[in-house]
Amino acid sequence: MSDAGHDVLRVYDILARSFVQEDVRTCFSLLGDANMNFASRLGEQGCRMIYVRHEHCAVAAAMAFARKTGDIGVTTVTCGPGLTQLMTALPAAVRARLPLVIFAGEAPLKSGWYNQGIDQAPFVTATGAAYHSLHLPARMPTAIRDAFLQARRERRPVVVGVPFDLQDLAWTGSEALPSPSRTLVPKLSPVPPHPDDVARAGQMIGEAGKVIVMAGLGAVEAGAGAACRKLAETCDGLLAETLPARGLFHDDPFSLGVAGGFSSEIAFECFGEADLVIAVGCSLTFHNAAGGKLFPNAKVLQLDLDPVSVNQGRIAADAHMRADARLGVEELTAALTRRAPSWRSDDLAERIRTLPADSMSFDIEPGVFDPRDVVAALEEALPADWEMVNSSGHCSYYFAHMRSRPQSQFLTIREFGAIGNGTSFAMGVAAARPDKTVVLFDGDGSLLMHVQELETIKRHGLNILIVVLNDGAYGSEIHKLRAEGLPEEGAVFGRTDLAAIARGFGLGGETVTDLGSLPDLIDRFAKTGGAAVFDIAVSDRVVSPVIRRAHPPRS
Known part of the structure; x- marks a missing residue:
């Protein structure tokens, strides 16, 4: 059966159907010879196409879409220069661990020379993203499904390249599509902590004088915000968030706000006094610790499903607790004896509320604002x-x-x-x-x-x-x-x-x-x-x- 009243079913029709099968409802696109037929069919099949003016912007928009929806961001670009325009956006998506699937055209295989032809895979893999050339039409629907599955599992961009002369071939295979990736993703329950890890973490907290509970996107995704607040309250500690998670504790009187290079003056002061930072669902990057200047006197206990000791060239954590953020924090809190408030005072709460993030004075020239x-x-x-x-x-x-x-x-x-x-x-x-x-x-x-x-x-x-x-x-x-x-x-x-x-x-x-x-x-x-x-x-x-x-x- 042809698509949208067209007489011959083409490979690009099946490719578009394969994306719709993955429940793709929004695609950010810039058209060229090597993707325009695919993109047009995708739009005809009910996907909202947002046609941008620069390929980089298509990927960057898909990044924000993925972060906001918790789903896969989808983009399509043409071959050659359309693909090379992505080289700034792709590493950003890789480092932010954002799942994307990008349909990129490739130069036609039948041509001995093509003006926009280039070996595209090395460009993409150099950014940390994955690249797959799809050169066998019969397997393309399964390869598309697998690209979505890989993006979900590895939380990074996956680029599929399809020569546009192959896209234009008549489709001779079955019109039945493979099961979509969302039906194949393992449905895993949250991982509770091991009792030994809870005991070791509890001992660290018991030996600490001043504790800060610092939450990252892992805590956001696990719904651990309320549990982190209770943990901080139980151990007379303060709260903070990594920059991507900023605002998780926005209404808590003992939240220091952003932890890292963007920290406020009061946050730097309190982190400087801390002797233990409990990092919940944080990747513990260089900037998150302000290059080691934010909490120089504190040990770091990382609670994460994939804990690390060294990250971005520095020792990131001293001890680890492997667990789902919410379950781990809840069980750790249950194992602690509640401390009487000392650090968490009315005076400190008032200073956090009223002190400016930056008190430096500057001479402002007329006609402009601070x-x-x-x-x-x-x-x-x-x-x-x-x-x-x-x-x-x-x-x-x-x-x-x-x-x-x-x-x-x-x-x-x-x-x-x-x-x-x-x-x-x-x-x-x-x-x-x-x-x-x-x-x-x-x-x-x-x-x-x-x-x-x-x-x-x-x-x-x-x-x-x-x-x-x-x-x-x-x-x-x-x-x-x-x-x-x-x-x-x-x-x-x-x-x-x-x-x-x-x-x-x-x-x-x-x-x-x-x-x-x-x-x-x-x-x-x-x-x-x-x-x-x-x-x-x-x-x-x-x-x-x-x-x-x-x-x-x-x-």
Whole structure:
């Protein structure tokens, strides 16, 4: 039987059916010769196709979609340059452990030479992603199923490459498709801890004076938030979250917020006093420990399904407890004797609540704002149920300290340190949460890297408000250059009129010159919906503590 009234059933028809069989309902795409037939058929079969303007953005949007839905993000690109454009997004997805399946065309096998032909597999595997060339049509449906299964099991991107002359062949095999991957994934129950591990961990806690329970995405996925709160309370300890899990304890008076390079001053103070950090569902990265500066005097007990001793070039943990995050924390708490409150005092709670994340004073030039004041005004004015997306770059430090925002509504993906992903992440969240308003926090340099996606946002009717801290520069670079005493011209570009650019793309655009106007502007946007850019000029003299610690001025 042909698809959508077409006379001949082609291989690309079966490939599209194989993706639909995997319950793919959203695909981020950019068309070219080697994937356009497949993508068109996928759209005809009911998949929502979001056609972006750059291949990198397709993958980055799929990353945010995967994080928000807990499902596989799907992308399709053409061969050659379509595939090589993915080289920044793929390692970010690998390091963030995001499952993606990417359908990439390959050059036709029948051609002795093809302009866009290239050996694609080495590019992909160099990023840590998997690559599979599909050259036998009869096995392609099973190979697609296996790619989804691999992405689910290994939690990383899998790229399937299909020569487009093979895609155009008439399909001569069976129209019956293999069972979808979701029916083959082992249904495993949460792993409880071993009693010996609980006893050893309990002894460590008993010998510790000041304990901090630090939760990561593993704790989020296991639903261990409430259990972590109880553990901290039981051992008179404090709470903290890794950057991707920021906001998990946003309403707890003894939460220090982000643990890592983005930590507040009070968090650095308390981590400095701690002699035991219980890391629940954390990968214990270099930045999570601020390169060893955050908790230099503390032992680390890691509670994780896959615990490690060394990660990213440093000893990450001193002791381990293998278990599901929730079950492990619950059993550990049950084994402890409750301590009388000492560290958890009313005075400390008040300091956590009232002290600024960064108290450094700067001289702000006329006509621009301190980015910390902008974030405070947004924190007050933005509706509580809107979805927040933090980009990367210098400005992302300030937005990470919006303490009232829960983890479930605040997305941060920074594992590869690349800027320019904000618009794509926002599109992915908007696709995953079509009934919500999405707010993207970005910098001018990051937005301008892929400003073409404003047209994608407009064309697909995505409900996104983009708030830009415009310092007229690449913020991190300008501060580092100044600290080194080097010329800064290469990082300073002037404040582009981003509101005018947004209007040129058919979006709303506002240049904010009074922070007091934000409530009215946000209220107006909430009533009209659509998409808009709020351009807010900020001082390039305000240096985040992340930069100040890593790049102190040379004497």
